[in-house]
Amino acid sequence: MKIHLDRAKCTALGVCESMAPEWFEVNEDGDLDVLVDEVDEGQRERLEEIVRACPTAALSLGD
Amino acid sequence: MSAPFEFVVVGASLAGLNAARAALQHPSAPRVTVIGAEEHLPYDRPPLSKAVLKSDEHERPALFGSAELAEHEGCTVILGATATGVDTAGHVVRLGEREVRYDVLVIATGATPRTLPLETPPGVHTLRTWDDAVAIRSQMRAGGRMVVIGAGFIGSEVAASAKERGMDVVIVEALEVPLARAVGETAGAALGSIHGRHGVDLRLGSGVIGFEGEDRVTGVTLSDGSTVPADLVVVGIGALPQTSWLDGGGIEIDNGIVCDSHLRTSAPDVFAAGDVARWDNPLFARHMRIEHWTSAQEQGSHAAQNALDPGAATAYSHVPYFWSDWYDSRIQFVGVPSGTPEIVDGSWDAEAFTAIYREGDRVVGALTLNRRADIMKYRVLIAASKTVEDARALARDRAEARALKAARA
Numbered sequence: 001m002k003i004h005l006d007r008a009k010c011t012a013l014g015v016c017e018s019m020a021p022e023w024f025e026v027n028e029d030g031d032l033d034v035l036v037d038e039v040d041e042g043q044r045e046r047l048e049e050i051v052r053a054c055p056t057a058a059l060s061l062g063d
Numbered sequence: 064m065s066a067p068f069e070f071v072v073v074g075a076s077l078a079g080l081n082a083a084r085a086a087l088q089h090p091s092a093p094r095v096t097v098i099g100a101e102e103h104l105p106y107d108r109p110p111l112s113k114a115v116l117k118s119d120e121h122e123r124p125a126l127f128g129s130a131e132l133a134e135h136e137g138c139t140v141i142l143g144a145t146a147t148g149v150d151t152a153g154h155v156v157r158l159g160e161r162e163v164r165y166d167v168l169v170i171a172t173g174a175t176p177r178t179l180p181l182e183t184p185p186g187v188h189t190l191r192t193w194d195d196a197v198a199i200r201s202q203m204r205a206g207g208r209m210v211v212i213g214a215g216f217i218g219s220e221v222a223a224s225a226k227e228r229g230m231d232v233v234i235v236e237a238l239e240v241p242l243a244r245a246v247g248e249t250a251g252a253a254l255g256s257i258h259g260r261h262g263v264d265l266r267l268g269s270g271v272i273g274f275e276g277e278d279r280v281t282g283v284t285l286s287d288g289s290t291v292p293a294d295l296v297v298v299g300i301g302a303l304p305q306t307s308w309l310d311g312g313g314i315e316i317d318n319g320i321v322c323d324s325h326l327r328t329s330a331p332d333v334f335a336a337g338d339v340a341r342w343d344n345p346l347f348a349r350h351m352r353i354e355h356w357t358s359a360q361e362q363g364s365h366a367a368q369n370a371l372d373p374g375a376a377t378a379y380s381h382v383p384y385f386w387s388d389w390y391d392s393r394i395q396f397v398g399v400p401s402g403t404p405e406i407v408d409g410s411w412d413a414e415a416f417t418a419i420y421r422e423g424d425r426v427v428g429a430l431t432l433n434r435r436a437d438i439m440k441y442r443v444l445i446a447a448s449k450t451v452e453d454a455r456a457l458a459r460d461r462a463e464a465r466a467l468k469a470a471r472a
């Protein structure tokens with residue numbers, strides 16, 4: 001499962017980082033980095049929760 | 064066949080949407096009804112004082128999952144309908160004459176702007192809804208002078224947006240220090256000074272006693288007798304939980320709907336979520352009612368899950384988070400603003416800083432100005448009940464990381 005980040009929407013509010021610092025980090029330039037290419041399917045529920053928690057709806061999940 | 068399980072939500076905004084969505088995804092497949100006073104499907108409020116005011120073309124800000132809610136066959140959305148009361152014994156929500164039966168009820172009626180106890184001529188606005196934002200924006204087109212009453216976060220954002228559009232902007236604030244309740248006095252003063260740096264006049268200790276103009280506002284009269292000329296006025300003096308429709312019912316109200324740690328109200332099968340809820344947050348062992356996007360979003364789902372799986376219900380333990388965007392600056396706060404903050408990175412008069420808040424040895428809050436990379440690292444520390452020393456160490460690490468990056472550039 002892949003995490004898609006819509007950079008046009010993201011303003012690095014960081015909610016995702018606080019929920020999963022191992023997958024997301026706001027870098028020194030103030031932009032969000034997605035730290036992983038693939039996430040195990042078993043993590044879907046947790047990721048969906050993070051997607052919903054994004055205040056700018058910038059995250060989505062793909063195959 | 065037995066009657067379907069009725070999951071009813073009052074309030075069709077962020078918390079209500081998330082409650083409904085969680086219910087629709089629940090394996091028990093309850094029938095979901097959402098009742099909302101506004102005519103619109105749930106939309107997003109934070110852009111209303113920011114991007115929406117800055118651009119005439121900006122449309123009603125979408126909220127994740129809002130369109131799907133209306134299309135879902137298990138869900139009925141009743142818009143433009145104001146709930147007028149709850150019969151907690153009969154398990155019924157009243158909408159005037161109409162009644163909606165519930166097995167579980169989630170109340171997510173949010174907050175409504177406080178108003179001044181004064182006569183207000185046309186041209187004096189509050190900002191909470193899309194309709195409010197459109198009304199303000201249409202009058203900003205003419206340019207001229209804007210007076211913002213209240214130097215809180217929403218007022219400050221409106222002032223910044225108006226300034227960006229080329230208006231002359233004055234903010235009048237009754238207190239000597241802005242934002243004291245939200246971030247404490249030292250930090251409030253530091254944030255207040257951002258306005259001056261952008262050519263917005265912040266007048267502190269200035270109470271408003273009246274307005275000038277009859278068909279249209281022309282000025283704001285202050286407690287010292289002076290008048291500030293105005294073509295448009297926005298009042299941003301805080302918000303009150305929307306609980307008046309529950310008065311006299313069986314649900315305990317005290318600065319919001321009183322909830323336990325599980326977001327349960329005093330009435331059976333009734334939960335509350337979002338800006339209207341004052342719940343017992345186990346992480347800080349205190350009741351809190353907060354008006355932030357993240358808690359409203361999370362509480363909606365959390366309340367729904369607890370309502371539908373009472374056996375597996377959990378406490379809602381939460382590190383509050385909010386952000387605010389003024390001019391080109393981002394302010395972010397996590398935790399609770401106890402006591403006097405300590406600067407751990409930068410300085411109060413700098414364009415970027417980090418300050419922490421403590422209770423005993425424990426770090427309980429952090430405020431950053433233009434430190435997007437740092438704030439959530441403090442949130443993680445606070446969630447884990449770490450110490451002030453841990454936070455100071457983090458601050459040193461962050462400063463080092465920035466220095467390294469600067470050296471590479």
Ligand SMILES: Cc1cc2nc3c(=O)[nH]c(=O)nc-3n(C[C@H](O)[C@H](O)[C@H](O)COP(=O)(O)OP(=O)(O)OC[C@H]3O[C@@H](n4cnc5c(N)ncnc54)[C@H](O)[C@@H]3O)c2cc1C
Binds near residue numbers: 079338339386
């Ligand atoms: C201009 C503005 C800017 C903001 N910026 C930020 C920001 O930058 N960062 C941040 O963290 N937070 C921000 N917020 C706060 C955030 O938007 C709120 O915390 C969030 O909207 C709360 O959601 P809610 O669902 O609890 O309540 P609300 O969004 O207030 O929604 C409650 C809904 O219930 C309806 N309702 C009320 N009474 C009844 C009734 N009796 N019957 C039926 N319906 C009823 C109301 O009409 C409303 O639609 C901002 C808010 C505003 C207004």
